[in-house]
Amino acid sequence: MNKDRLGQQVQDVVQVRTYVPESRYSASSIEAIRELFKEVWSFRSHIVAMFGSEFRSSYRGTVFGVFWNFALPLVPLSVYILLVNLRVFPAYDGLNPAIYISFNVTIWSLLTGLITLPIMVVKGRNKESTRTAQPISVAVVASFARLCFDTFVRLALLCVLIVVFAQWPKANFVMLLPILLSGMLLCFSLGLMLAIFNVIIPDVERVVTILLQYGVFVSGVIFPLGGLGPLKVLESYNPFNVYIQALRDDVFFGEISNHTAVWSWAGVAVMLFLISTRFFYVMERRIRGIS
Amino acid sequence: MSDPNVSDTALPVLQVKSLGKLYSRRPKDTRKRMSKVARNAFFNVGKAGVREIHGGEFWAVQNVSFDLQRGEAIGIIGLNGSGKTSLLRMLAGQILPDAGEVTIRGTSAAMIDLQAGFQQGAPGRENIFLRAAALGFGRKETEQRVDEVIQFSELGTAIDAPLESYSSGMRMRLAFAVMATVAPDVLLIDEVLAVGDFRFRQKCLAKMREMRERSAFVLVSHSMHDVAAFCDRVIVLHRGRVYFEGPPAEAIEIYESLDQDLPAMDVPQQLAKAMGPVFENPDAVADVAHFWCDGDGNEIEDVKFTEPLRLRLKFRSLIDVRALSIGIPVWSINRHYVTGLSTQVTSDMFDVKAGDNVDIMMEVDAGFLNPGVVKSMLTVLDGPEFLYRKANPDLVIRSTKHPTWGSVTVPHKFTRLDKGQTTTMSAHIIPLNREA
Numbered sequence: 013m014n015k016d017r018l019g020q021q022v023q024d025v026v027q028v029r030t031y032v033p034e035s036r037y038s039a040s041s042i043e044a045i046r047e048l049f050k051e052v053w054s055f056r057s058h059i060v061a062m063f064g065s066e067f068r069s070s071y072r073g074t075v076f077g078v079f080w081n082f083a084l085p086l087v088p089l090s091v092y093i094l095l096v097n098l099r100v101f102p103a104y105d106g107l108n109p110a111i112y113i114s115f116n117v118t119i120w121s122l123l124t125g126l127i128t129l130p131i132m133v134v135k136g137r138n139k140e141s142t143r144t145a146q147p148i149s150v151a152v153v154a155s156f157a158r159l160c161f162d163t164f165v166r167l168a169l170l171c172v173l174i175v176v177f178a179q180w181p182k183a184n185f186v187m188l189l190p191i192l193l194s195g196m197l198l199c200f201s202l203g204l205m206l207a208i209f210n211v212i213i214p215d216v217e218r219v220v221t222i223l224l225q226y227g228v229f230v231s232g233v234i235f236p237l238g239g240l241g242p243l244k245v246l247e248s249y250n251p252f253n254v255y256i257q258a259l260r261d262d263v264f265f266g267e268i269s270n271h272t273a274v275w276s277w278a279g280v281a282v283m284l285f286l287i288s289t290r291f292f293y294v295m296e297r298r299i300r301g302i303s
Numbered sequence: 304m305s306d307p308n309v310s311d312t313a314l315p316v317l318q319v320k321s322l323g324k325l326y327s328r329r330p331k332d333t334r335k336r337m338s339k340v341a342r343n344a345f346f347n348v349g350k351a352g353v354r355e356i357h358g359g360e361f362w363a364v365q366n367v368s369f370d371l372q373r374g375e376a377i378g379i380i381g382l383n384g385s386g387k388t389s390l391l392r393m394l395a396g397q398i399l400p401d402a403g404e405v406t407i408r409g410t411s412a413a414m415i416d417l418q419a420g421f422q423q424g425a426p427g428r429e430n431i432f433l434r435a436a437a438l439g440f441g442r443k444e445t446e447q448r449v450d451e452v453i454q455f456s457e458l459g460t461a462i463d464a465p466l467e468s469y470s471s472g473m474r475m476r477l478a479f480a481v482m483a484t485v486a487p488d489v490l491l492i493d494e495v496l497a498v499g500d501f502r503f504r505q506k507c508l509a510k511m512r513e514m515r516e517r518s519a520f521v522l523v524s525h526s527m528h529d530v531a532a533f534c535d536r537v538i539v540l541h542r543g544r545v546y547f548e549g550p551p552a553e554a555i556e557i558y559e560s561l562d563q564d565l566p567a568m569d570v571p572q573q574l575a576k577a578m579g580p581v582f583e584n585p586d587a588v589a590d591v592a593h594f595w596c597d598g599d600g601n602e603i604e605d606v607k608f609t610e611p612l613r614l615r616l617k618f619r620s621l622i623d624v625r626a627l628s629i630g631i632p633v634w635s636i637n638r639h640y641v642t643g644l645s646t647q648v649t650s651d652m653f654d655v656k657a658g659d660n661v662d663i664m665m666e667v668d669a670g671f672l673n674p675g676v677v678k679s680m681l682t683v684l685d686g687p688e689f690l691y692r693k694a695n696p697d698l699v700i701r702s703t704k705h706p707t708w709g710s711v712t713v714p715h716k717f718t719r720l721d722k723g724q725t726t727t728m729s730a731h732i733i734p735l736n737r738e739a
Contacts, residue, residue: 027410029411030404030406030407033399033400057442058436061433061442065424065429068425069422069425290344297398297399302333302334302337
């Protein structure tokens, strides 16, 4: 019989589980990532079922049915596109304003969703989690399925706009994927960490909500930071702006202009990911039931 | 080197060692402790576990230890707030202990909350897959069992209705049916069975008996009948601690004493209260001796169920007793008043004069009082006046192969009326002395 550092014993014949106060405490970041991945993988059918069930329950009983699941993610975009049609926004970076804003809002919603969803899920399911052995990480991942769906719906609209306005992308996919992943990693890591802190200090969620509501205006989502005078300094220090700008440059122009800022934040993202996954892994069962 | 297969079967499937869980009455204290834990976890310093408790913190579960072998069922009973569900949740791995250790060898499933793992808006059929997935079953595996689950749950066409339209009993049926089909090594069942109707509860218990060959059970219940019928041993939890661990009958008695808000470990006191006051008139009787005895009048402490009971009473009367009356009220160990044995029933008359050394033997035919401990009093009266009233020594009636139910066995018979048979079969034993 082997006993690993996580306090779980594994035997070929019978699976042996041990629960002690020190459970998971001595886990390293790599072990935590591996165990969280295993946890999520072992509950993969539950994640699929949860997503399917929540997807259906979100429109169950409505007259228009599944239409709402496609329409609601487009509401924020449609508001901005309406403003564009009213000629509120000029063209930035040589892009059609509708495409500029649709792209930015899509990325912004994806990145902020990775922060807010863990906070909401951990808070919402924390009480229920004391009644089930199902890890909270599973519920967090299941909620991302909905975020992915919403993002794909928004991307579909973006594709339509690209075709309509004939603004053909010149995406450099070699760079695109690492930039997108590092941005998602950074936000996901922040989300995991803040989700735990929010259970202990409930003010965290409110502070995050306020910051993100202001943040949309200082992250180059609606207009570039260059035109905001002293706030221009945030161009490199606001990771949302850095990632949105880099992804936009990469997709529509095939190259990015803010290499230093992007890769610096990518380094921060990796560091934060290592810290936050371990932190989440250690704390997840300790915060259960705190309301 | 030992064979791991052998050690697997020899080791308990569930081991609980000095388990403890700390709660706080004030959220402030919980947050304070969690802040410290979070700081230590974040910087990877310090240790988990509790060294000291502060403010409104208290041990909801403390120092609980037990082992459970495959095929065994242990009951956990206790008053509300005694820590039963917290203990069960720690066993299920739903919450971490703050002290001690839980080891589970094999798979486990918990039926602690009927809401958990279910989607309210989804139909029952879809929830079968969700629940099974939470227990580690893939969709294909569940598909193979889904008909069996629906059949066991007896939900019929309701299986396609949304779960939010289900009653709690229907939810319990669904949850139990999924769990019974999964058949894990350790089953942890909270009070949830109570919401089912009597017939389905019996079906669940029958299914659990069927599963006992390969599974071990931890059953938390307020139904003493279920606990007594199903569990091999029972733990009484009181204020988070193991108050008693032992056979179900004794555990239930102790639980009931707690339930009536009587002081701790006071069953003998309750019994004494039920048996009433003791009294002796030293001016009327002296040198009183009374004890259970054999046919020769020698004192005994136990007797077989198939043997007659005899009580011997000796005293010296200091007065003329005009209307001697002897009574022996009998109680079971759980304070139930079983019967009374009295000269008033048998119309036995004794003439007693002052200075007489009285020696009387009372005899009960064999097979009336069922196996157990007989608690009794001896009362000696002169008309309505008590001369003496004290407890007899305990008598243990030992069981035999003869089946018994309840506290007493009354003579009875069954007769075939349809064929005019006059031959009857007596269900009561025929003691040797009566045969003679």
